[in-house]
Structure formats: C-alpha cells, structure tokens
Amino acid sequence: MWLLSPYLTRKWPRVAASTLLVTVATCLVITAATLLQSNVATTSFLEQRAQHLVEVTGTVSEAELADMLPDETIDIIPAAVAYLRYPLLFGRSAMLPVYGITEAAAETLLTAASTSLAADTLVPEFDGLYVPARFLQARGTELGAELAEQYLGKEHIFTILGTLDSAFDFALASRDTITNLSIQEPALLIHSSETNAESLEAMLHEKLSGRRNVRVVGPSYFADLGRERIREMTMWEILCTLVTGVVLMGVLLVHTAKQQLEIAVEQAVARLYRSGVQTSLPRPLMVGIVSGVFGWLTGVLLALAGYLIISRLLGASRGMVVTVPWKWICITGSYILVPIACQILIWIGTLRIDAATFLAQTPASLLPKPEAVQTDNRPSQSIGL
Amino acid sequence: MGRAAQAFSATMSLSPCSDNHRQVQQENITRCDEIYAWVYPLYSRNEGEDQLATYSIQGLITSEGTSIGGDFRSGDIILFCGGTLPQRYHLLQTLMGNEPLPQGVVRYNEKDLNDLDPKRRAQLQNTDFAFLAGNDLLLDYLTIVENCLVSEQQINGITIERTKILLRRLGFQHPEAIYPEKLPLPKRKLVALARCLRKEPKVIFAYELFSGLLADEAKELWDDIVIALADRDVMLMATSAEPIETLAERAIIFPL
Numbered sequence: 001m002w003l004l005s006p007y008l009t010r011k012w013p014r015v016a017a018s019t020l021l022v023t024v025a026t027c028l029v030i031t032a033a034t035l036l037q038s039n040v041a042t043t044s045f046l047e048q049r050a051q052h053l054v055e056v057t058g059t060v061s062e063a064e065l066a067d068m069l070p071d072e073t074i075d076i077i078p079a080a081v082a083y084l085r086y087p088l089l090f091g092r093s094a095m096l097p098v099y100g101i102t103e104a105a106a107e108t109l110l111t112a113a114s115t116s117l118a119a120d121t122l123v124p125e126f127d128g129l130y131v132p133a134r135f136l137q138a139r140g141t142e143l144g145a146e147l148a149e150q151y152l153g154k155e156h157i158f159t160i161l162g163t164l165d166s167a168f169d170f171a172l173a174s175r176d177t178i179t180n181l182s183i184q185e186p187a188l189l190i191h192s193s194e195t196n197a198e199s200l201e202a203m204l205h206e207k208l209s210g211r212r213n214v215r216v217v218g219p220s221y222f223a224d225l226g227r228e229r230i231r232e233m234t235m236w237e238i239l240c241t242l243v244t245g246v247v248l249m250g251v252l253l254v255h256t257a258k259q260q261l262e263i264a265v266e267q268a269v270a271r272l273y274r275s276g277v278q279t280s281l282p283r284p285l286m287v288g289i290v291s292g293v294f295g296w297l298t299g300v301l302l303a304l305a306g307y308l309i310i311s312r313l314l315g316a317s318r319g320m321v322v323t324v325p326w327k328w329i330c331i332t333g334s335y336i337l338v339p340i341a342c343q344i345l346i347w348i349g350t351l352r353i354d355a356a357t358f359l360a361q362t363p364a365s366l367l368p369k370p371e372a373v374q375t376d377n378r379p380s381q382s383i384g385l
Numbered sequence: 386m387g388r389a390a391q392a393f394s395a396t397m398s399l400s401p402c403s404d405n406h407r408q409v410q411q412e413n414i415t416r417c418d419e420i421y422a423w424v425y426p427l428y429s430r431n432e433g434e435d436q437l438a439t440y441s442i443q444g445l446i447t448s449e450g451t452s453i454g455g456d457f458r459s460g461d462i463i464l465f466c467g468g469t470l471p472q473r474y475h476l477l478q479t480l481m482g483n484e485p486l487p488q489g490v491v492r493y494n495e496k497d498l499n500d501l502d503p504k505r506r507a508q509l510q511n512t513d514f515a516f517l518a519g520n521d522l523l524l525d526y527l528t529i530v531e532n533c534l535v536s537e538q539q540i541n542g543i544t545i546e547r548t549k550i551l552l553r554r555l556g557f558q559h560p561e562a563i564y565p566e567k568l569p570l571p572k573r574k575l576v577a578l579a580r581c582l583r584k585e586p587k588v589i590f591a592y593e594l595f596s597g598l599l600a601d602e603a604k605e606l607w608d609d610i611v612i613a614l615a616d617r618d619v620m621l622m623a624t625s626a627e628p629i630e631t632l633a634e635r636a637i638i639f640p641l
Contacts, residue, residue, distance in 0.1 A: 001538070002538075002539065002540060003524075003527070003535070006526055006527055006528075006531060007526055010526045010527075011526050262524060262525075262526070265520075265522050265523070265524055266524065266535075268518065268520070268522050269522050269535050269536055270536070272516055272518065272522070272536070273536035273584070275536060275538070279538070
C-alpha cells in the first residue's frame, strides 16, 4: 500500500489525466441533463395554470356547467383560447395559452390569477396582448413591440400592450382578438378559491363522463403529459449517460493500458518474493479509486458551477426554468467505478502474461529500452571470448 | 565441434586460480553437449567452512539430456553458459527445486531437494533462495532505495537506512534521490541484485545475468557483482548465453 503515495506524487500527470477524463464525462452528462431538464421544467412551469384553472372545451354551455357545479364560490369564465409559441432549447417549443376574454370577465380572471394588474387598467377594447415578462425574454421582444405568430400558415401580428405578473403564466387578449384567429376554441375556465383544481377536475370528469366532444383539461391531464415528457427525457439522458460511460471506459482503458508495464513489474515482484500476486492489486485499485472519486467530485462541482451560469443565462435571456438534475448527479456516481474497473481489467489482463516469460524475456512491447531485448543472436562484440 | 566445446577448449588454455579452486569431481560428470559452467570462487575459506552453505549437483540430467554435476559453496559464482534460452531457464528452475528432477541429485546443505515435501521446499526457497530475473523489474516511479524495498508490505526508518547503506556500498551516492530511469542497464541490474541481497539469501539464482549488455557493460556489472558479494556468504548461480572475458581469465572451468 505504501506504493500509492510515491505513485501519486511522481506519476500525478497520469492520475490527473484519468481524473480529468472522469471529470469531463461527469460534467458533460450533468450539464446535458440540466439542459434537457430545462425544457421539461419550463413546459411544466407553463402548465402550472392547471393548478388554478380547469379548462372545459366542447359542446357544453356556461349555464349547464353552473347547474352541475353547486358551489357558489366557483367562477366560470367564458373565454376563447389560442396559443403562443414559447421557444425552448434544441428546437423544441412549448405553448403559452392566450385567453381572449370580455371586459366583464377580465376582472374575475385577473383575480383568479392573483395579478397585480387591475381590470380597469386594461386598455379598453384592447386588441393587443398582455403577456408574462418571461415570455418577452423567451421571444426576445419587448413591450410595445409587434409579435408575429403563425396560425395555419397565416401570420397574425399582435401588439404587446403590457406584462402580467401573476400566480401562473398566461397571456391575455380581448375576446375579439382571439376569435378572429384561424385556430382558437371557446373554453370555459373554472376557478374556485375554496376547492382545489384536482377536485374540480374530478368533479367535472364525473359530471361530464357521458358527454362526447367535451374535454376537461386540469392537473391530471398535464400530469400525464408531464410523465410522458419525463419518459422521453429520461430515455435521452440514459442514452447520453451510457454513450458517455462507454466512451469514458474505452478512453480510460487505453490510458490505463499504458500502465501495464508497471502493473506487470509489480505482479512479477510480488510473485518473485512469494508475497502473492494479489498483493500487487491494492496500488492500481487505489489509483482507480482516487481517480474516480476526485474526478466525479470535481465533475459535479464544475457541473453545479455550470448550472449557476446556465440558469442565469437561460433564465435571463430565454425565459427558461432551470433545475438541478439531482437524479442524474447520483447516476453519474457510477462513473467512479469506471477507472476502478479499468485498473482491475488491466491488472487481470496483465496476469495473462506468462510469468516465466516476463521474468526471463520481457515481451518487446513492454520493454522500457529496446536494447535490453534478450536474444540468443546478439552481436558478436557484445560479450564473449 | 560445437560452440560449447569450443569455449571449453579455449578456456582450458588459460590458467585458473589454482590456489583457490577446489577439485571438481569429474567422475560424476557424464557428458555435456550444450551447457557448460564457469565457477568463480571469490575467496578461499579455510576457517569456519562448516558454517557455509553448500550446494551439490550430482549426475543431473536435464530434460534436454544435458548432464551436469559439481559441489559449490558460499562465495562461489557459477555461470552456466551455452545451450538455448529455454534450456538454461529449465536448468535454473531445476536447480531451484521448482521443477522435478528427472535424474540425479541436487543437495542444498546436504538436504536432497527432491526428497523435501513441497511445503518444506517452499519454505527453504523463501528463506534461503532468491531469484534475479532477466528483467531487472525496477519501477521507474520509485527511487532505487524504494525499489529495493518494493516487496515489503511495510517499511520503516531502519529498513530504509540499511538499504541506503547497502546501495552506497555498491557505489550509489545519495541512492534516495536516484531513479532507475537515469541509470544505465548494468547499474539497474546491480540495483536488482541489491534488492535480492536485502533478503539475505544463501543462494541467488540469476537468470540471464548479462542479457542485453554490451561487452563493456557486462564487465562493469561483473566487477560490481564481485564487490557486492565479496563480504557476503552468498552463492550466485547465473545463466548467460556466453561467459564474460573477465570471468574467463580468472575462473576455474567447471568440466562438464
């Protein structure tokens, strides 16, 4: 075991290279997971409206719903719903709902969304949009600017009138503005300050179970969508982790193979002095552990630093929500095992070198100096009579 | 006439150190087609000879049909030359007791190695024998002091100091600061020998002691070995493709 200390001291570039490889792999996977998760996190964030509003679309009237829902504290807001493209990373995008409402319904919706914006401050007969500040960042636009949106290949121009600071993200427009769009649908937004959205959704599902062409969009609907997205993201992350792990294993094996001479000599010395070949294992094993643990820790620290930078950059410039991928930080912990496995594999591979051959005629590939090759056909001037 | 026989004849014309040599029991030697031996007694021993280790080979026929024999003791350097590389390797393994004897007797301190049970033989090999590999087996990330201690699980100040003293005697000044990669091949082999000597063996079996060395380097190593072993009761049995000139001039030929 005392061999570890001089090895680390005098062969530190070699150990540092292994450590660096683990660091890069760990950092790469965690950063990739951070970016992949930011798409999911941002989409989920936009869908938080389902925790406050349940949307009912289809052939059901406001009066019918009012009869079905006995609680008087339940608000039913008639609206026309369209969507604005919310750009994400990797060419993906999410949808931000834009509710077209009448002036009369505006106050109810703004109260339900806990906005600081008062209904009477809305531009009368407004034909533009009120959007969350995050949306402005995502689209790279600003107040007063015109926003172009494609609906069935037809471009619609909106004017951004103001920002909404609310409990959940949505855009607001006049009902006429939305109903004039080529893609929109009428919806009834159900809100209750006393009953939570899950209960409301369940209640509506129960009451409308026999009705065809009626769709209830609430927390469980988005939860299903969220699970699907997480499944897809997990698949990509597993792929990324596996590919990175395999590449790391390959590169580390090549790198560790350079130490085969040392391992072979250590094994030979252990055999020669009858201390058992297994006594030559702790040194490479400890080198693997040191490389793995330090490489992983450094990789995690770098990735967390990267997370801070990414969250600032993406949050400020792209309106993205960035979260720490704790699960993938834990999974990359398996990379600690890669340099250890490489050391053990090389150590086992070195056992295959015939000891007698090694002690006597060191294989040419392992020789430190070419002139030390043992042959029976040495030049006549070498030794002799 | 084969190469071995030529070498034998050539050496017979030289004058051995008649004062020091012991008479070799020629009647025990049957024949030798390939391998031949040179014996270099470092010094005569008239006192306390009974305390020295002895090694006796009688009528040993190797797997290749070579028959060898003779009596050796501490202070002798025996160089087995000629034959092929595998022949010499098998011979050394046989002498170490690692391979069964097809015929003949190998006695160490009057004990027949063939008669010893494997456990006892292994114990004997562990305490009294050392093997010096053809490859010097030095690790370039260790100093030569550490290389001498590499087989030890734990080291302390005393063992380190003793090793430094040993290496200084062999001509390495400041051995704690010398790395093998800076040493020429003969000096690397000398460090490997020092690692053997640290175990204080009675017999050192050296495989292809001069392999890979040029003539000058081999002589240099030989001189260093003579110095290293001069004050030690240790016997060195080595193989080599050919003997070296220094040895040929001074050694007693072991008639095979």
